Amino acid sequence: MFDELNSRPADSLLALIKAFQADDRPGKIDLGVGVYRDAMGRTPVMRAVKAAEQFLLETQDSKKYLGPEGDLQFVRLLQPIIFGKSPTFTQRLVGIQTPGGSGALRLGAELIQAANPSAKVLLGTPSWPNHAPIFSSARLPVKEYAFVDLASQQVTFESVIDALSSAREGDVVLLHGCCHNPTGIDFTMEQWLEITELLVKHRLVPFIDLAYQGLGDGLEQDAAPARMVLDAVDEALIAYSCDKNFGLYRERVGALYVMARNGDDLRKAESNMAALARVNWSMPPDHGAAIVRTILESAEMTAMWRAELDEMCQRVNGNRAAIAAACPDLAFIARQRGLFSNLSMSKDTAVALRASHGIYMADSGRMNLAGMQPADAGAIVAALRAEGCLKSSTVA
DSSP: OOTTOOOOOOOHHHHHHHHHHHOOOTTOEEOOSOOOOOTTSOOOOOHHHHHHHHHHHHHOOOOOOOOTTOOHHHHHHHHHHHHOSOHHHHTTEEEEEEEHHHHHHHHHHHHHHHHOTTOOEEEEESOOTTHHHHHHHTTOOEEEEEOEETTTTEEOHHHHHHHHHTOOTTOEEEEEOSSOTTTOOOOOHHHHHHHHHHHHHTTOEEEEEEOOTTSSSOHHHHHHHHHHHHHHOSOEEEEEEOTTTTTOGGGOEEEEEEEOSSHHHHHHHHHHHHHHHHHHTSSOOOHHHHHHHHHHHOHHHHHHHHHHHHHHHHHHHHHHHHHHHHOGGGTHHHHOOSSEEEOOOOHHHHHHHHHHHOEEOOTTOEEEGGGSOGGGHHHHHHHHHHTTOOSOOSOO
């Protein structure tokens, strides 16, 4: 049966992890895989998560199935954090637990395919490398357009407007809610307003990927663009991940929300989401969602989580400020948000940075700034200058 299969290339980021681990140089710096690291270089279990796990250890009395919808109390408790408390559109929302943000994207893609198989998915590039494969695997055509010019580190907003203006009614627009992966470049609120007007005018369906809420400018600020869009459109999908802002990477904690025009459409969407989940993963894993639910059910644990998340956000932005201050050519990094920035460089340059300087980043030039320490800024700048990535010969 397997004779006709072709081998697939290994995942480049997984290979990067192994290469970093095998490097015995003491000054190596890991800017590769997108996880948060603290001042000790660790990806810690948050204190609020530990408290919730202890509570579950002492009180959880069963490991029975939850059903394909997952932990619906977890889904409900996330809603005010994501969408706020305004009833304007929250009464038109339904949600389901998913295995991480990736599961939410895949489930949303299959729901779109079931509802409107002729819909195209508009995807600004560069984007998270798994976006296009997820939609393509769900048999949805993907139409890419330029989102950012890496050489200038600017949004190519004219191409964004052109792409949305030429889309057909019912087409889907994938939008990063905040902390764009891989560039760290988000739309301004004025640009979000223009995008929202085009979504309404051309009756396009936004699919908002919100994977880093709280790691840009704070929970409320990071949710503001998505809330503005949802307040204006009739229909939308929102893929949410708790992996980063709760530090639950390996627990795979996410949710898919759908906003519909009326109660009848909402019930149809909900039944289809449950049916599609059933044939994909049957029942979602419980532990991570139970942790989040437990935290959000407790005022004390919620306050602890919010304080920890603020610390994480400040640390990431502090790393950005440190590397931006180290070289005028990198000043733009301080203006960007989230874990990532994406430099304009070739794969050969990324390989040279690893081989000659022990600076590990993706071949695309994406840097995980949460992986560095402020004290690493000088070494990173020196390596980039040695490989011809910087124009300036001076240090800020």
